[in-house]
Amino acid sequence: MSLLDVENLRVTFPTRQGPAEVVRGVSFSLGRERLGIVGESGSGKSQTGRAILGLTPAPGVTTADRLSFDGIDLRNLGARQWRGLRGKRMSMVMQDPKFSLNPVMPVGKQLMEVLRTHGASRAEAREKSLAMLEAVQIRDPERVFRAYPHELSGGMGQRVMIAMMVVSEPDLLIADEPTSALDVTIQIEVLRILDRLVTDRGMGLIFISHDLRLVSSFCDRVLVMYAGRVVEELKASELHQAQHPYTQGLLNCLPQIDEDRYPLPTLDRDASWAE
Amino acid sequence: MLNVENLEVTFALGADVVRAVRGVSFTVQQGESYGIVGESGSGKSTVLRAICGLAPTSGGRITLDGAELPTPRSPAFYRRVQMVFQDPYASLHPRHTIDSVLSEPLSIQGFDRHDERIEQALEDVGLGAGFRFRYPHQLSGGQRQRVAVARALILEPQIILLDEPTSALDASIQAEVLNLLDRLRAERGLTYVMVSHDLAVISHMCERLLVMQHGLAVEELERADLRGQRAQTDYTRKLLKASAGYTKEDAQA
Numbered sequence: 001m002s003l004l005d006v007e008n009l010r011v012t013f014p015t016r017q018g019p020a021e022v023v024r025g026v027s028f029s030l031g032r033e034r035l036g037i038v039g040e041s042g043s044g045k046s047q048t049g050r051a052i053l054g055l056t057p058a059p060g061v062t063t064a065d066r067l068s069f070d071g072i073d074l075r076n077l078g079a080r081q082w083r084g085l086r087g088k089r090m091s092m093v094m095q096d097p098k099f100s101l102n103p104v105m106p107v108g109k110q111l112m113e114v115l116r117t118h119g120a121s122r123a124e125a126r127e128k129s130l131a132m133l134e135a136v137q138i139r140d141p142e143r144v145f146r147a148y149p150h151e152l153s154g155g156m157g158q159r160v161m162i163a164m165m166v167v168s169e170p171d172l173l174i175a176d177e178p179t180s181a182l183d184v185t186i187q188i189e190v191l192r193i194l195d196r197l198v199t200d201r202g203m204g205l206i207f208i209s210h211d212l213r214l215v216s217s218f219c220d221r222v223l224v225m226y227a228g229r230v231v232e233e234l235k236a237s238e239l240h241q242a243q244h245p246y247t248q249g250l251l252n253c254l255p256q257i258d259e260d261r262y263p264l265p266t267l268d269r270d271a272s273w274a275e
Numbered sequence: 276m277l278n279v280e281n282l283e284v285t286f287a288l289g290a291d292v293v294r295a296v297r298g299v300s301f302t303v304q305q306g307e308s309y310g311i312v313g314e315s316g317s318g319k320s321t322v323l324r325a326i327c328g329l330a331p332t333s334g335g336r337i338t339l340d341g342a343e344l345p346t347p348r349s350p351a352f353y354r355r356v357q358m359v360f361q362d363p364y365a366s367l368h369p370r371h372t373i374d375s376v377l378s379e380p381l382s383i384q385g386f387d388r389h390d391e392r393i394e395q396a397l398e399d400v401g402l403g404a405g406f407r408f409r410y411p412h413q414l415s416g417g418q419r420q421r422v423a424v425a426r427a428l429i430l431e432p433q434i435i436l437l438d439e440p441t442s443a444l445d446a447s448i449q450a451e452v453l454n455l456l457d458r459l460r461a462e463r464g465l466t467y468v469m470v471s472h473d474l475a476v477i478s479h480m481c482e483r484l485l486v487m488q489h490g491l492a493v494e495e496l497e498r499a500d501l502r503g504q505r506a507q508t509d510y511t512r513k514l515l516k517a518s519a520g521y522t523k524e525d526a527q528a
Contacts, residue, residue, distance in 0.1 A: 040445040040446070040447065041416075041445055153316075154315065183315055184314075184474075184514065184517040184518055185513060185514065185517045187517065188521060191521045195521075210445060210446065211446075212446070214520055214521065216520075217519075217520030217521040217522065218520070218521040249447065250446055250447065253446055253447050253449070253450035254446055254449075254450075254475065255450075255453065255475045255476055255478065255480075256478075257475050257501060257502060257515070257518060258478075258502045261479075262454075262457060263457060263458070264453055264454055264479070266447060266450045266451050266454065267447035267450070
């Protein structure tokens, strides 16, 4: 049975020019695997991730024909039921640790908060938090536990965020550009941590990114989004056989270390892609 | 043409002393495109800022055509050397129109024929005169970066310092901006010094490059060395490998 089922997901924001639909009928299902969602800014990939967790910012409205997580219908959950799910069974890693961690609370306290909210004792929460910091390859967990977010580097901050999101061992993790703010070498380390969580714990992962090449080297399956729609679904290993001109264009326009192409091919957007 | 010798940049904040650049040397020939690669905190952007006089140098020499640069830099220096910054959302004044963004350097340097030059500069970066009286918030990221390039070009400089000019842009927009930079260099015989964390972008744009780590120069490579994976140091090899993406070996490591 699949972990997450999404059918005809739509997210709409009211604007002065009338309603703007930013996600327009996205459907997919996710098992215990790594699914990538790729697209450029404004393609609706982040809004898709947020909508699944019920985090569409007001006054946006989410509708779907089907939105179920492990048999639970997510469409009409109350605030209390959401609290029971979010953080515990499904969670989300945001893009930038600088803006997503509480700047005036030590890291350890923020980590413990997750566990305390879901009913762990203080000692238990502390022990688990430290273990999780170690699990995300932080060398000196005791020091980081006491540190404030501004005392950590970007890579460390991102690992802390991942630790915070997986400390409660969720079944589903949505990672929204978790490595975009990081250097290439640290990026690989963060991916390794996520990879282990999928393989060892059987977690389902939705990896949202603008980097098609990175996603295809890491995920099992890739959804390519353009203007709020999924234009193509691919096995990551068959990316070079992409059919849609948008996917091909995205792949082509990246410079490569071992290639000489002047000028670089650019993307000619076709109005029909958005239909 | 541009020569940097044993450059040292130190930031002192109270008792905290950060040696951001520690003895970096390189030479850029006329008409060349020179790259500087490194991770965040490696000091690569600080080198560019030091050349421009925006960071305090505590040691070493920077010379342009053999002459040491005065501190603060003279207007004549900025005539010849211009810089394009990383974030087009932060580097344009939000309440100045594109017209005033472009006319300010012209007034400072005492150029004539403002109208003509502004229209030409916008044309050169592929925007057209229709953008002249817009505000930055009316432009997309790629269009803003074109304005930033136009602002650097309008003084007809010989050297342009590019600090991660495409890292805030989408892949398809990045291709357009890189093509624009390539074309302008070919047409005008410009010299570029380009900083990036992306090896692929540097390999596309630059004939020679310097790899930096922790404020030190790790090694200097030709483009052919980079393509042939002939790196001398472990650090560069690690960078090259990481740039290739995630592999199954990474999972086991």
